[in-house]
Amino acid sequence: MQAIPYEHGLILAAMLFVCGLAGVLTRRNIVFVLMSLEIMLNACGLAFVVASARWGHADGQIMFLMILTLAAAEVAVGLGLIIQMYRRFHTVDISVLNEMKG
Amino acid sequence: MTILFYLAGAIALISTLSVVTSKNVVHALVYLIVSLLAVAVIFFVLGAPFAAMLEAIVYAGAIMVLFLFVMMMLNLGQATEDEEGAWLSPRVWVGPSLLVLVLFGQLASVLIRQEYSIVPVDVGVRDLSLELFGPYLLAVELASMLLLAGLVAAYHLAKK
Amino acid sequence: MIDWIGLLPAFPLAGFLALVLTGGRLPKKVAGIIGVGSIGLSFLLAVVISLEFLGSGAESVSRTLWVWMSVGTFNPGFSFYLDGLTVVMILIISGVGFLIHLYSTGFMADDPGFARFFSYMNLFVASMLVLVLADNLVLLYLGWEGVGLCSYLLIGFWYENPANGYAARKAFVVTRVGDTSMAIGLFLLFSQLGTLNIQDILSLASQQWVIGSGLAIAAAALLLGGAVGKSAQLPLQTWLPDAMAGPTPISALIHAATMVTAGVYLIARTHILFELAPSVQLLVAWIGLATLLMAGFTALTQRDIKRILAYSTISQIGYMFLALGVGAWSAAVFHLMTHAFFKALLFLAAGTVILSLHHEHDIFRMGGMRRKLPLAFWSFMIGSAALTALPFTSGFYSKDEILLAALAQPEYGMVLWTGGVIGAFLTALYSFRLVFVVFMGKGHHGAESDIHEHSDIHRESDSHGVTDAHAHDPVREITGFAMATPLIILAVLSLVGGLIHVPVDSVFAELAGVEEVHASNFIHGVMIAVPIFGVALSYVFYGNPRYEKASQHMRNNLRTSALGGVLHRFWFRGWGMDALYDALLVRPFVTLATINKKDIVDQFYGLFVMITRIGNSALVMLQTGNLRWYGISLVGGLAIVIAIGVWI
Numbered sequence: 001m002q003a004i005p006y007e008h009g010l011i012l013a014a015m016l017f018v019c020g021l022a023g024v025l026t027r028r029n030i031v032f033v034l035m036s037l038e039i040m041l042n043a044c045g046l047a048f049v050v051a052s053a054r055w056g057h058a059d060g061q062i063m064f065l066m067i068l069t070l071a072a073a074e075v076a077v078g079l080g081l082i083i084q085m086y087r088r089f090h091t092v093d094i095s096v097l098n099e100m101k102g
Numbered sequence: 103m104t105i106l107f108y109l110a111g112a113i114a115l116i117s118t119l120s121v122v123t124s125k126n127v128v129h130a131l132v133y134l135i136v137s138l139l140a141v142a143v144i145f146f147v148l149g150a151p152f153a154a155m156l157e158a159i160v161y162a163g164a165i166m167v168l169f170l171f172v173m174m175m176l177n178l179g180q181a182t183e184d185e186e187g188a189w190l191s192p193r194v195w196v197g198p199s200l201l202v203l204v205l206f207g208q209l210a211s212v213l214i215r216q217e218y219s220i221v222p223v224d225v226g227v228r229d230l231s232l233e234l235f236g237p238y239l240l241a242v243e244l245a246s247m248l249l250l251a252g253l254v255a256a257y258h259l260a261k262k
Numbered sequence: 263m264i265d266w267i268g269l270l271p272a273f274p275l276a277g278f279l280a281l282v283l284t285g286g287r288l289p290k291k292v293a294g295i296i297g298v299g300s301i302g303l304s305f306l307l308a309v310v311i312s313l314e315f316l317g318s319g320a321e322s323v324s325r326t327l328w329v330w331m332s333v334g335t336f337n338p339g340f341s342f343y344l345d346g347l348t349v350v351m352i353l354i355i356s357g358v359g360f361l362i363h364l365y366s367t368g369f370m371a372d373d374p375g376f377a378r379f380f381s382y383m384n385l386f387v388a389s390m391l392v393l394v395l396a397d398n399l400v401l402l403y404l405g406w407e408g409v410g411l412c413s414y415l416l417i418g419f420w421y422e423n424p425a426n427g428y429a430a431r432k433a434f435v436v437t438r439v440g441d442t443s444m445a446i447g448l449f450l451l452f453s454q455l456g457t458l459n460i461q462d463i464l465s466l467a468s469q470q471w472v473i474g475s476g477l478a479i480a481a482a483a484l485l486l487g488g489a490v491g492k493s494a495q496l497p498l499q500t501w502l503p504d505a506m507a508g509p510t511p512i513s514a515l516i517h518a519a520t521m522v523t524a525g526v527y528l529i530a531r532t533h534i535l536f537e538l539a540p541s542v543q544l545l546v547a548w549i550g551l552a553t554l555l556m557a558g559f560t561a562l563t564q565r566d567i568k569r570i571l572a573y574s575t576i577s578q579i580g581y582m583f584l585a586l587g588v589g590a591w592s593a594a595v596f597h598l599m600t601h602a603f604f605k606a607l608l609f610l611a612a613g614t615v616i617l618s619l620h621h622e623h624d625i626f627r628m629g630g631m632r633r634k635l636p637l638a639f640w641s642f643m644i645g646s647a648a649l650t651a652l653p654f655t656s657g658f659y660s661k662d663e664i665l666l667a668a669l670a671q672p673e674y675g676m677v678l679w680t681g682g683v684i685g686a687f688l689t690a691l692y693s694f695r696l697v698f699v700v701f702m703g704k705g706h707h708g709a710e711s712d713i714h715e716h717s718d719i720h721r722e723s724d725s726h727g728v729t730d731a732h733a734h735d736p737v738r739e740i741t742g743f744a745m746a747t748p749l750i751i752l753a754v755l756s757l758v759g760g761l762i763h764v765p766v767d768s769v770f771a772e773l774a775g776v777e778e779v780h781a782s783n784f785i786h787g788v789m790i791a792v793p794i795f796g797v798a799l800s801y802v803f804y805g806n807p808r809y810e811k812a813s814q815h816m817r818n819n820l821r822t823s824a825l826g827g828v829l830h831r832f833w834f835r836g837w838g839m840d841a842l843y844d845a846l847l848v849r850p851f852v853t854l855a856t857i858n859k860k861d862i863v864d865q866f867y868g869l870f871v872m873i874t875r876i877g878n879s880a881l882v883m884l885q886t887g888n889l890r891w892y893g894i895s896l897v898g899g900l901a902i903v904i905a906i907g908v909w910i
Contacts, residue, residue, distance in 0.1 A: 003220060004107050005218075005219050006216050007215075007216040007217075009220065011213050012111045012114070016115065017209075018206040019119055019122055020122070021198075021205070022195075022198050022202045023122035025197075025201070025894055026194055026198045027189075027190075028189045028890075029127070031127050031178075032122075032130065034169075035121060036122060038161075038165070039118055039134070039137070042157075045141075046144065046145075049150050049153050050148060052148075053150065053223075053225075054218065054220055057225070058225050058230045058232075059233065061152065061225060062230065062234055065153075066241060068156060069245040069249060071161070071165065072249065073248050074252070075169070076168070076252045076253065077256055077259065079172045079256070079260070080255065080260040083172065093185075094890070095889075097889070100887040101885050101888075198890075201897050201898060201901065202897070204901050205897060205904070208901060208905060
């Protein structure tokens with residue numbers, strides 16, 4: 001079995017993370033924003049699994065499980081919010097929701 | 103196996119970029135599923151079969167299906183897609199992209215210093231479970247509480 | 263029964279709470295029963311306790327209800343102390359208080375604030391009882407401030423009129439000056455003697471301090487400050503005449519019979535401190551003398567029936583101070599008691615006159631009331647006779663004792679006695695001027711008979727809306743069981759009160775010798791003749807119906823003469839004390855306040871506020887409400903933090 005350079009795995013995770021971040025910063029459609037957040041969470045999970053493999057220990061995978069749980073809960077709540085928002089404003093554009101400005 | 107890692111990595115990256123740049127929500131979702139499956143493959147390569155299974159079942163399966171259902175409920179049509187095109191002018195991309203690249207550069211410059219090669223060892227379900235229901239028992243309980251909270255909140259929020 | 267001593271103030275307090283908590287929703291009958299009944303119970307208990315105490319022959323009794331507060335070595339109890347002096351005081355307060363409460367049910371019958379009135383009165387009696395029963399100075403101070411509060415509330419009872427509110431405020435602020443002095447005195451005593459229990463203080467002070475020591479002088483002077491404020495003596499007397507803005511029973515109870523004597527009580531209670539500071543004690547005598555003369559002259563020129571009585575009160579308390587100053591403690595307490603009787607009587611009779619004349623206060627708009635208001639007339643006659651100290655009235659015995667004691671003062675005895683006799687002459691003059699003008703004559707009610715340059719007479723304007731429209735209504739004496747009974751009882755007491763022996767010998771035992779004065783027949787003769795002469799002179803000026811024209815002419819001549827006019831104006835304005843304080847204290851204070859209205863000092867701190875505001879408005883611009891903007895800020899911040907963490 002050939003070895004995989006440790007940093008490559010981490011850099012892949014960083015790339016995915018950065019892609020998701022770009023999506024969060026750029027997209028105005030809230031569905032895309034939520035998806036981008038999922039990507040970022042997943043990238044974090046990847047980084048943990050890579051670290052788990054690095055040390056040959058299960059802790060990293062357990063963290064991934066936690067992130068998975070978190071993502072599930074977050075998506076449930078986030079989608080609920082999207083539904084509410086669409087009902088009230090008939091749009092998925094987050095820049096409409098700027099009533100919190102100072 | 104190394105090739106498989108790089109291949110899956112490339113697929114994941116490309117499909118992720120497609121998610122972020124796509125105009126159609128459903129297309130984006132399908133790309134996302136592809137990306138997640140590719141990551142599952144990577145997990146498998148890295149010797150985490152249980153994580154790979156969960157990634158495929160929970161992420162690509164359950165969560166994405168949830169997304170799809172919501173998309174169907176919202177029933178966003180062609181109008182939204184056109185709007186999306188208008189929002190995504192190249193100019194909009196410049197700032198965030200630069201910022202994100204700076205961040206990536208920083209991360210990469212730190213990560214590149216690591217000099218270690220992973221020789222994957224399978225960390226199987228057995229090891230994982232022993233850890234999970236041993237030292238991490240409290241974390242499991244907390245996770246269950248979190249899921250319950252998410253369930254209640256989602257029910258409450260999505261109610262008419 | 264002595265164990266039930268705590269109930270003495272508890273009854274009126276309960277009455278107060280009952281009246282206050284029901285918020286005036288009780289029918290007047292019930293409110294009256296609660297208000298009067300609580301004092302009545304208190305009085306009955308006071309009588310029983312007093313009889314038991316005097317019968318037991320004990321020198322003093324003290325009962326601790328509970329420990330009030332406990333801070334280190336400072337733990338004043340809620341404890342009551344009973345001795346001869348206290349017995350006199352509780353009987354006066356609850357007894358005279360009860361009569362005045364009873365009277366008030368008639369006087370205030372038409373007032374919308376009936377329940378409020380009785381609640382304040384009950385609270386007052388409760389506070390006053392706490393004041394005289396207290397066995398430590400902290401508890402005494404509680405009662406002291408309590409009566410001050412009630413005085414404020416009751417002076418401003420008809421609060422719709424701003425003038426009444428002003429008078430109440432004035433009384434409160436002026437007495438506060440004295441109270442502050444007294445508080446400092448308390449601090450001094452505690453820091454030096456380590457206790458505030460009155461009996462402990464007195465015994466410790468006489469052990470630790472030598473006569474004339476600086477600490478004793480300071481302590482006595484500071485306590486004197488408090489007494490002067492509460493008892494309206496020079497230089498803090500200005501509040502009492504204005505305090506007449508309240509309903510007349512208030513004036514009778516608080517500003518004549520009880521509260522203003524609290525200062526006298528305080529000095530009598532702590533008399534050992536004053537004996538340790540002879541210079542301060544002498545000062546007390548001088549203050550008393552100056553006050554009684556000044557108030558006497560002022561009373562001569564007043565036109566408002568209640569103001570005349572107010573100045574006479576100041577003057578009579580001046581006598582008490584004179585007595586205290588020469589060490590005639592029991593004479594002072596005796597005069598306090600007789601004064602409570604006849605001054606309450608006079609005020610209540612004045613209340614009857616005022617009410618019968620639809621809230622008319624100007625004595626020169628009255629006249630000839632002898633037949634129309636017989637009860638008030640006889641009350642006034644008896645009260646004035648006692649006030650003037652005509653022979654065989656109660657005032658005669660007490661004033662006699664005071665003047666003899668003053669004469670016995672070794673250094674200035676003659677001066678003090680002469681001053682006191684002049685004061686007695688003035689008392690006769692002004693009190694019978696009042697009687698003659700109001701009750702004698704043909705009755706020029708409603709018609710101005712006396713040309714007067716001062717039209718700014720103080721008139722009680724109250725919620726009833728006093729106007730001249732009432733002036734021509736027929737005069738009808740308003741009496742009734744509630745109002746007549748107290749007058750009759752008080753009249754009897756004013757006549758025979760001099761025969762009561764004040765049981766304070768044990769309290770001031772060591773001084774009994776001082777009061778044994780053997781004066782010549784000449785002295786006695788002068789003291790009897792002077793008031794009679796004063797009455798006679800007053801009759802010549804005001805009372806003689808046959809020479810009405812001539813006496814009026816005489817009065818006008820006196821008033822229009824240069825010196826007479828100046829003196830009249832001067833005295834009428836209370837020796838210009840109000841104007842003086844106004845110029846010396848009030849104006850500069852108001853000017854300072856006006857200057858500082860813009861908060862000069864605060865400008866500097868305003869700078870900080872301004873900087874904060876600018877910073878705020880800058881940061882507000884960052885709060886766009888736009889999610890992506892927040893995200894970008896977050897990522898930018900993250901990039902910077904990582905840069906710092908990794909490369910620096």
